[in-house]
Amino acid sequence: MNVFKRVRDITVATLNERLEQSQDPVRMIDQFLLETRRAITEAEQLQHHVTQHTRQLKQHVDQASAMRQKREEQAMLALQAEEEELARMALQEKVMYEEKENQYTELLDQNTEALREVQLQLNTLKSEYQAVYSKREYYYARMETLRLQQQMNRRFGNAVEGTPQAFGRLEDKISDWEIEAKALRDLRNGDSYSSSSHTTNGVSLDEELERLRRKLDPDRKEE
Template structure:
């Protein structure tokens, strides 16, 4: 039955080695399970064929054995009746039946041993399948947890790139505070008293005009 076990590319003994190199362990496990399941199906079919064949061999063996016993009784009956030639014929047929009985018995025993071997192989494969299937469910759950963790990390990274809400509003507060400061400064200037009023009426101070031009250039407003 070892021929059945060799059709798989990956056996349970080498599965772990392949898993260490696999990018997607769950996919590899699924391939192993599929191959094992196919072997189990084929082995179950072969087991059914062996069972039917074994029953046929056993029937042939038992029929030959019954024929042997029958011919032996006939030989005894013929001798009792003084029919020596008939007894000789019956014993000849008895020997043929005995030979057939031994042949079918040997075939049946070999078939029975093969079927027992196949049953052990089937039991091992079913056990392997269940063990790997349980591991598959475990690793599948781990992979799903990993994917969810990666998605969560990605969302947090995206949120972190834009800054926390507190930081965003702090920057907005600073901007508004700056605008408020500028507005107050202009208000204070307009309420600055006689000097500011004189400037408003058009009094020209060369020094002031020079500094004004410097400020314009600094602010990019120069003509």
């Protein structure tokens, strides 16, 4: 059957070869599923036609069988009535229906085998479709994980790379603040120490103050 010959061209084995060469496995699988779905539809239609034809053949067989039996019974009745000519006519038709029954039985057997093959191939197609669909879900999950990882790298990559530099600049700035604060603290400590001390290097602060006053006022007399 041509439909199944064409279907075998898109089997899972062929799909695996195409996946190895594909940059987008999900898209390739979707294409395979689409083709398989079409093949399943065609196979279901074929199964329907073969089933209908099988029923018709069975009806022909049953009708021929019934007429064969009827003509044989009529021939027996004709012989019992000593109507030999009628018996011959009945037997002639009985032989004709018997031949017809045999012919249709042969066709029915062939068609029954064909229907069995269609059903087997259809079940195989459906099983392959389900198996590939499950694999498609797995590949889609992998591709989505990869896409999200790439998105995260684009979003946070630069920020992560620039973080050490940013902390380095902040460290320098804080160090400057600490140096400035220490200098002010040392200056305050020095003023406090000077104001509480009466001498510096052996010189009286009062003498130094008096010297500055005389410098400012030359007419000032020494006390």
